[in-house]
Amino acid sequence: MTDEATWDELETNERGPVPTVAVVGRPNVGKSTLVNRILGRRAAVVQDEPGVTRDRVAYDAEWAGRDFSLVDTGGWDPDAEGMAKAIAAQAELAIKTADVVVFVVDSRVGATDADEAAARILHRAKKRVILVANKVDSERMNSDVADLWSLGLGEPYPISALHGRGSGDLLDQIVWAFPEKPTGQLKERGPRRVALVGKPNVGKSSLLNRIAGEDRAVVDNVAGTTVDPVDSLVEIDGDDWVLVDTAGLRKRVKFASGTEYYASLRTEHAVEAAEVVVVLLDASQPVAEQDQRVLTQAVESGRALVLAFNKWDLVDEDRRYYLEKEIDRELAQVAWAPRVNVSALTGRAVAKLAPALREALGGWGQRISTGELNQWISTLQAATPHPVRANKAPKVLFATQADTEPPRFILFTNAKFDKQYLKFIQRRLREDFGFPGTPIELVVKPRESRKKDKHK
Structure with missing residues (x-):
């Protein structure tokens, strides 16, 4: 280019x-x-x-x-x-x-x-x-x-x-x-739109009903009760929110079939139409491969993200110890997402969802001015330069935040960047500016070599 x-x-x-x-x-x-x-x-x-x-x-x-x-x-x-x-x-x-x-x-x-x-x-x-x-x-x-x-x-x-x-x-x-x-x-929008996602039988419909104070969604111990996304206008902590209860995600859309295919397709659309995704995990059970698939889909959607550990009423001291280990090991890729420990059954900490949602949406819409960003990245590169590659020191010449919701940064550079250095920039962006509850996209635009033109 x-x-x-x-x-x-x-x-x-x-x-x-x-x-x-x-x-x-x-x-x-x-x-x-x-x-x-x-x-x-x-x-x-x-x-x-x-x-x-x-x-x-x-x-x-x-x-x-x-x-x-x-x-x-x-x-x-x-x-x-x-x-x-x-x-x-x-x-x-x-x-x-x-x-x-x-x-x-x-x-x-x-x-x-x-x-x-x-x-x-x-x-x-x-x-x-x-x-x-x-x-x-x-x-x-x-x-x-x-x-x-x-x-x-x-x-x-x-x-x-x-x-x-x-x-x-x-x-x-x-x-x-x-x-x-x-x-x-x-x-100047109305209530923010929230998608509740998670593997089957993790308690999405129960949480929706607890927040609403009435039975808005069918609840059954049999996994897969919810097939179509269901919209509900609810109040949490004094604000109105539109909550979408979705079918439990077992597989990616392309691997599903029959009724499950259409349920997965409509759940995917519900996530795309949402502004923030609440991924429910069963705190009483080990983090499973299904949970990882759900999290990957939520992150790839580019929406704000909140982790809600449900069924906290079933968590004892031993389980709490092992859960923290699992979170550090299995969920390191979404360590930036706000966490809330809730119980849809008892109502424990359900009110804390709203502050977590606001925090995630704040990070999702956060913007850094071009001047501040370039001053920051110059200081960062001076302190920790990119490793030399092929007798050349890759460097950011100019940076700008091109978009929000989610934040997207374009780095104009003099050469290609190592993935590890990009991860380092991303980590430091979070450390210095926050961006809680949102994925961050870094796009590198290397300047094309003009050597070929000189030999013409």
Whole structure:
């Protein structure tokens, strides 16, 4: 890679805010199907029943060379109560923080009272609104769209999110509606999203029920009771959180089969949609290979991480001694993750989860200024230089933090770096700056040799 290309990449990573597009509408009109169509992959969970999406979920999207943030929302009913009211509140927050609102209506049903109420709210919001008539699967169904002019939101765009009909024209319209200066207000988010993962029967559903104070998830001693991820809005230590109880992970997706394959796939999606992952381990049992697989998947996802040792009520003094030895030996690769010892059965230390989650999310979003980072790395290299290789001393010429969530650093160097020295830099970054609860990515960009050019 040329120096010019690396600087172009750096400029891209440090670009300003991108436009935010919120997809809203009442339950079961096909919002998540449309999101998947725009993304070109099955990212949002789709199911033939209302209320599957319960929170705002943001995805990175691109069309015609324009990047934007696409926000899928829960079904919006202005008269909702209980959990449905919280879902509606998230949809309204998405509207407030969006640059463009895509309002989806079921063309086969027409404009309902809920759609008309939503249209009035959209009028008051004074946002750029694109009205989408979904489920127009053929040309002869276009006539069903005309009645939607009554909503007063302009021309309805007939599409079939399921089959892709009209989606390209819709995307052209979305991009055309982007403002010159995006608000970039997606960071004004609602409850943080937490995925509970772990091997089967480790107590994920029991912990969720303990936190919620009621039975939100099915609990059984038989492993594998939870198949699909279940979203729950709960309060811990005064803050609202969206907790996702997931199926127990036995194998990686590519090695699973049948029902287990789909459960693993949806669990993987739940982790990808989360901001922080709580990996539950059974404190009463030795750390197993299954636990290691779960931890590897959590770290590779790039999400913030918290370790929760469950069933602490079964841990005696002897087990505590051996557990500490196991943690030092088996979990050294995630020593940076906050640890909480809990008991879903008794409720022990469950309230301590919230501080651990906040700590991990703080590290996940932490940023070091370019000036401070380069001063730090110059001092580090002066005190402990890279070993000489082939009569050359590899050195960092310039460093920058290109991204957060998780932190990603780019090191522009005069030569390739040994993996051990990179581990040393990573360890010192944690020692001097913290970064608790988050993986750190180091990308080395060696400067290309110009010797070949001189001989030409």
